[in-house]
Amino acid sequence: MKAKITVLPGDGIGPEVTAAAVEVLRAIATRYRHEFEFDEQLIGGAAIDAHGDPLPPATLAACKSADAVLLGAVGGPKWSDPNAKVRPEQGLLGLRSALGVYANLRPVRVHPKLTALSPLKNEKLHGVDLLFVRELTGGAYFGAKTRTADTATDECKYTVVEIERATRRAFEFARARRKHVTHVDKANVLETSRLWRSTVTRIAKDYPDVALEHQLVDSMAMLLLTRPSAYDVIVTENLFGDILTDEAAALAGSLGVLPSASLGDGKAGLYEPIHGSAPDIAGKGLANPLGTILSAALLLRHSLGLESEAAAIEAAVDAVIESSVLTRDLGGGANTNEVAAAVLAALAGQKERVAA
Incomplete structure (x- = not known):
């Protein structure tokens, strides 16, 4: 080649x-x-x-x-x-x-030799093999921004197309792995997250062989540390994905x-x-x-x-x-x-x- x-x-x-x-x-x-x-x-x-x-x-x-x-x-x-x-x-x-x-893949696999470097107890790290699919083109990083002397705004905007294409990637990868997708949002508060949740739920119907669960981002931050081996493919929006993947890096012992x-x-x-x-x-x-x-x-x-x-x-x-x-x-x-x-x-x- x-x-x-x-x-x-x-x-x-x-x-x-x-x-x-x-x-x-x-x-x-x-x-x-x-x-x-x-x-x-x-x-x-x-x-x-x-x-x-x-x-x-x-x-x-x-x-x-x-x-x-x-x-x-x-x-x-x-x-x-x-x-x-x-x-x-x-x-x-x-x-x-x-x-x-538009889809950022971040695999997190814990090598047994490096478990002592993780802040988690070794027994929690057994079998950890995650794949994050982080959407890359939308959200607060790319939304309109304003700044005055005493206020600032960052628009968080998503389109259905942006959500669909990242989500389909996540389900395709899950099909080749352990057939489980976890979607992370903040749908109890944010309208963009409610659009994410409804879109992901609809897309999931095209993949009946893949299980889907939804998690709120604050709960997911805790669950990544308490039972990381329970997850397979995790799909989420840009900002949440940026934060969660750095948190998950601690499981592997080093960002390096x-x-x-x-x-x-x-x-x-x-x-x-x-x-x-x-x-x-x-x-x-x-x-x-x-x-x-x-x-x-x-x-x-x-x-x-x-x-x-x-x-x-x-x-x-x-x-x-x-x-x-x-x-x-x-x-x-x-x-x-x-x-x-x-x-x-x-x-x-x-x-x-x-x-x-």
């Missing part, structure tokens, strides 16, 4: 973790005889510094012409003024809109091990770890590359249709975690390059076993 992958290292630790993921993708290409072309472009703060624009035209064009986009992270103290007219996160939001991605994928109607997608740019450790070799490497696995699976290759990366990461070659956030002493090298070695070991 030939594929063009646009790489957006971004800011902070982004260049370090994306470099690790690209090396893993190169190893996969060699092992399975694919041709991956990598095109590196600027986004976020780095793009502001170079071009005064968090999403330069060249970056946008490269992303639109690619088969998939791999992103590191954006932002940092240098560009953190919330009143600034140009901010790094505008590049990410603009890219999501331009690519037409969790990937994400943002998908639209086509094959192209945007793939990134869920962690931020961590400017305090940038350039020190302390960044955990596993979340970005696992995001590369999602890229192979969802944009390129390469399931065996994606599974090979995930198995290699599991092997590295099991061997305790871990960065500081996971209680280890390895640096970024050492963890990446361990993943590459685990992949090579798979190849040797296949050859044998």
